[in-house]
Amino acid sequence: MAEANLISTPQATPREADAPRDSLVVRFGADQPLRLDSGVELSPFQIAYKTYGQLNADRSNAVLICHALTGDQHVASVHPVTKKNGWWETMVGPGKPIDTERYFVICSNVVSGCMGSSGPSSINPKTGKPYGLDFPVITIRDMVRAQAMLIDHLGIEMLFAVAGGSMGGMQVLQWAQSYPERVFCVLPLACATRHSAQNIAFHEVGRQAVMADPEWRGGRYLTEGTNPRRGLAVARMGAHITYMSDAALHRKFGRKFQDRNNPTFSFDADFEVESYLRYQGSSFVERFDANSYLYLTRAMDYFDLAAEHGGVLANAFRNTQTRFCVVSFTSDWLFPTSESREIVHALNATSARVSFAEIVTDKGHDAFLLDEPELFAIVRGFLDGAAKARGLGIKE
Template identity: 80%
Template sequence: MPDSDNVHVLRPAARPTTGEATSPAQGSQAQGPQTQGSQTQGSQTLGPQPQGQQPTSPASGKATGEPVAGAETRPVGPSRTYEALARAQADFPQSELVHFGADKPLTLDAGVTLSPFQIAYQTYGKLNADKSNAILICHALSGDQHAANVHPVTGKTGWWETLIGPGKPIDTNRFFVIASNVLGGCLGTTGPSSINPKTGFPYGLDLPVVTIRDMVRAQAMLIDHLGIDRLLAVVGGSMGGMQVLQWAVSYPERVFAAMPMAAAARHSAQNIAFHEVGRQAVMADPDWRGGRYLLEGTSPRSGLAVARMAAHITYMSDSSLHRKFGRRLQDRDGRTFSFDADFQVESYLRHQGEAFVDRFDANSYLYVTRAMDYFDLAADYGGVLANAFKDTRTRFCLVSFTSDWLFPTADSRAVVHALNAAGASVSFAEIESDKGHDAFLLDEPELTAITRGFLDSAARAVGVA
């Protein structure tokens, strides 16, 4: 539940000084040799930026891997401190990192190539000898690669620890689980807050607009890099589910089993509309500075917070909001006859907005929502979705939730119909839940059982112990 002294979202918080930045939990643990190397190079790139003013400056302290006092606990201080920590992740993620140089450009749907670029990823479990036990996790709009480990910025547990872990349905004792940050993201994979090597400054809006298919192309290069021919499964919810579907269409021979949850084969007009509201909120913030806020030392915090608040409503259901908050007042006996957050639901949303701004880049929000808007699997197949899945041998399991009005059951059913028409092996279950779209991230016993059953069956078929 949110704190009572909620931050006033529409007023930018004071900027922290560099000295307040502390390393997050795991600060000196997750650094692989690749990461170290990149940081050295990255620090040079950062050279032209004025030290002590750029939010990325804490990275220079972290690059050496020096233990910082208080590294074990979540740092306290103004929100901008977290924001600075998050920004540092864009170029120096506390994750495994793979660079693709000039010899491996990424061709984008926009008709241009991106090179060089990098992908930040986490892995859990061990790849077996015949490399048949790899499962790729695709994250949603506001997610990242920290699916099953403590988040380096927020200090919270991984976003999908309900499903991923030892003995869990995505069993890290059996499977080699890979989770990567999407292209356009802000936690280490190249995105608008990454340094553009041509200029030495963050890309901002100079980064080409990317699509779900571009994200998947980049992931395929990561899977190549890991030496894996075929993934046992690709699993993800919401935008992650879009990526799962795109994987199955783009690389059918590389996906044995696909599990898109709470997803759709195309983004609906209503969902594009919601995204546009969010983007307009960001762009209407004077601190957005035409996307150049990183260069100008500002941050469109209120705009991004409003975008997140609006979006967060769409992730829940009316009944879950009612159950959680009803019309209850926030730590007060009566109405204040002001525009303060009288209601708990207001306070909660403000908290959600504020917390999101601490860890997410505003331009990334524009890019990633745009990628979802552009998603329409059937478009390349004459509008006939079944043709996208022609001759597929991938086995599918789709899941939807009764109270999800953002990606309603009908969207999943449309994919099921197309898969049936293509003669694919497909399971589909609608799970009763009042938790709305976010249900796929929550502890839902039926989701757990279905995920376990589907992946166990796939593992049996492939011969994974």
């Protein structure tokens, strides 16, 4: 493990104005570039992260949580911008399925994110200005490479578990593929080994919405003092529909009008679902960077684990000793169960240890983030079994 240029105490990041102060930050200097799939070497760069719980003496109880597209490191603590609870507090915390009284939980902001890790809003050392689109395009594997450097920095050889849903699940799968000897077990939830054409299409619409906003300024909005809020809000609104299900939208909103029982015959938010979506859009832009949105959607689009293995997914996991817990949700039409089954089939083909559950819910893709008792029971049970196998029976 390299030691040079590592700083692991909370500090101001290059984006001093925006960076959350309540995260840990590790900086990697010129001697430790991030070697990207694009061929570019990103250097210097930094990773912002949070930890919960205590690392045990033999450093065997670490759980890495990988966040989704619009998530961040604040998995189980109040978000510094929104002041809301951590995005996975139902899952992670004292006594929760991912029990911070038992496990040392690490969650880092992905590279190209906007909560303190290096990304398009970071200062480009060559220009002294924010990178904008000069930030290199990153992949899911690049995110995982950076996480592995963070894990090195923390002196952890093998993670007990890596868990996450959606884009987080893609990182989980990439961990299992790239570093099988470094992950005892993995929990890829509501994800797939590649992004479908329809999902790429939805992402492309979101990107076009951002880039159509004249305030985007070719990605130079930070330098030019503008903010493509409206474009990003439209992107978020469209994406948010894909995170829910028709049934859930019907249950929550149906065709209910706002404040009255009749149409206004106008373009106001007449229906409750319109008002809800507008709120989703406008609140999102308060906490998220438009260019990061472009980079992260792109990373998801590029993800295709089988492609590098002759199109045979099983080859990506050949001889793996890692234990897998794959979970899908019946109403998730962004990453339908069929795509989780492909993962399971590939793992079966290589005789991996894999458990699989499809959870019946109408909550759509976002179910992995929501109050799903069956999911909690599955995660708890899987981790209990794996902890026993790993010899983690006693609380630290």
